[in-house]
Amino acid sequence: LYLMPADSPHPLLSLADYERAACEILDPAALSYIAGGATDEVTLRDNVAAWRRLALRPRMLVGVGRRDPSVELLGVRRPHPLLIAPTAFQRLAHRDGEIATARAAAATSTIICLSTFATTTPEALAEAVPDAPRWFQLYVFSDRGVSRDLVARAVEHGYEALVVTVDVPVAGVRERELRAGVRSLHGEQLASAAAAGASGEMTPADFGELVDPDLSWDDIERFVAESPLPVLVKGILTAEDALLAVAHGASGVIVSNHGGRQLDTVLSGADALPAIVEAAADQLDVLVDGGIRRGTDVVKALALGARAVLIGRPILCGLAVDGAQGAQRVIEILLAELDNALALAGSPQASNLDATFVMPAPWPDRSR
Numbered sequence: 001l002y003l004m005p006a007d008s009p010h011p012l013l014s015l016a017d018y019e020r021a022a023c024e025i026l027d028p029a030a031l032s033y034i035a036g037g038a039t040d041e042v043t044l045r046d047n048v049a050a051w052r053r054l055a056l057r058p059r060m061l062v063g064v065g066r067r068d069p070s071v072e073l074l075g076v077r078r079p080h081p082l083l084i085a086p087t088a089f090q091r092l093a094h095r096d097g098e099i100a101t102a103r104a105a106a107a108t109s110t111i112i113c114l115s116t117f118a119t120t121t122p123e124a125l126a127e128a129v130p131d132a133p134r135w136f137q138l139y140v141f142s143d144r145g146v147s148r149d150l151v152a153r154a155v156e157h158g159y160e161a162l163v164v165t166v167d168v169p170v171a172g173v174r175e176r177e178l179r180a181g182v183r184s185l186h187g188e189q190l191a192s193a194a195a196a197g198a199s200g201e202m203t204p205a206d207f208g209e210l211v212d213p214d215l216s217w218d219d220i221e222r223f224v225a226e227s228p229l230p231v232l233v234k235g236i237l238t239a240e241d242a243l244l245a246v247a248h249g250a251s252g253v254i255v256s257n258h259g260g261r262q263l264d265t266v267l268s269g270a271d272a273l274p275a276i277v278e279a280a281a282d283q284l285d286v287l288v289d290g291g292i293r294r295g296t297d298v299v300k301a302l303a304l305g306a307r308a309v310l311i312g313r314p315i316l317c318g319l320a321v322d323g324a325q326g327a328q329r330v331i332e333i334l335l336a337e338l339d340n341a342l343a344l345a346g347s348p349q350a351s352n353l354d355a356t357f358v359m360p361a362p363w364p365d366r367s368r
């Protein structure tokens with residue numbers, strides 16, 4: 001399952017291989033949108049580097065013949081700890097967009113988080129791929145009626161959790177995008193955002209303008225009270241905010257800096273995670289994203305107390321290279337690497353990983 005045919009001319013073995021291949025295929029504007037980050041991209045680079053600043057402390061002779069990557073998430077046993085992060089405008093990566101991603105999700109029992117700025121509506125995705133496990137990511141618009149309507153549609157169409165993204169009160173400054181002149185998105189193609197006034201040619205920053213900059217913790221509490229779905233708050237980087245998420249009734253937080261696309265020079269998810277786990281993991285589920293590119297990164301995230309991890313750009317690279325199959329293959333590579341790392345680290349059960357499996361790396365940080 002995880003092996004490429006021996007005669008394949010360009011075997012794509014790792015997520016990095018998919019990233020390189022996608023760079024060759026995507027047009028420069030789409031690539032700048034997908035691959036880029038905010039201003040100097042310090043955080044973008046550090047997201048990957050931060051996992052590599054951790055060394056593993058493996059245990060031997062524990063018996064790893066039977067391995068189990070399953071984890072408990074929101075009280076439900078899931079077959080593995082990977083989720084597909086919400087990413088906007090997936091038709092920029094491949095003409096099949098979110099429908100292709102949902103097929104990859106269904107084939108690998110991976111939860112797909114559908115973005116509010118998706119190029120597919122929540123109901124179209126549910127109808128096309130009914131067996132894709134799915135969560136809905138909510139950007140809250142100034143017109144709360146539009147957001148409530150989106151939530152109702154997600155509930156009606158089998159989405160199992162609501163992810164409210166809180167780190168985009170305004171759009172980040174993305175110079176790569178500005179240089180490449182990303183201007184190809186039509187508001188009308190985004191049914192969810194069109195309801196909030198999106199129309200005509202828009203830049204990603206124009207979409208950001210639709211999001212309410214005055215969203216507050218009271219709004220989170222209202223979504224918790226009104227929605228039958230568990231609410232996760234995405235974009236938390238401090239223990240203080242994780243405790244506020246607890247206080248306002250959230251079921252989970254996603255420790256995330258939005259893939260380095262919002263405020264540059266903020267800390268990475270890997271570095272933010274321990275304090276948040278310490279403060280709040282006994283009261284809600286803590287997930288993390290940003291820079292997860294290897295099975296060992298997943299092991300480190302779980303060891304630091306995350307229940308699951310989200311993968312953003314690698315899925316888009318898989319999509320760009322080979323549509324649904326490419327996205328599926330990216331997930332399968334990561335799952336195979338995770339299985340290998342669980343065996344070699346001597347923790348055959350993913351859910352038994354703890355902080356004794358990691359330490360600050362003794363090698364120099366060469367990321368800068």
Ligand code: FNR
Pocket residue numbers: 033034035047085086087088115116117137165234256257258259260261289290291292310311312313314
């Ligand atoms: C994103 N991200 C994002 N997050 C969100 O809540 N709603 C969204 O619509 C988007 N859109 C989006 C587009 C693109 C092209 C990227 C790369 C990212 C952030 C995403 O969910 C996630 O936090 C990061 O992508 C995780 O980092 P990696 O895995 O890309 O390093």
Ligand code: LAC
Pocket residue numbers: 088117168204207258261
């Ligand atoms: C982005 C927004 C849409 O990161 O979340 O591009």
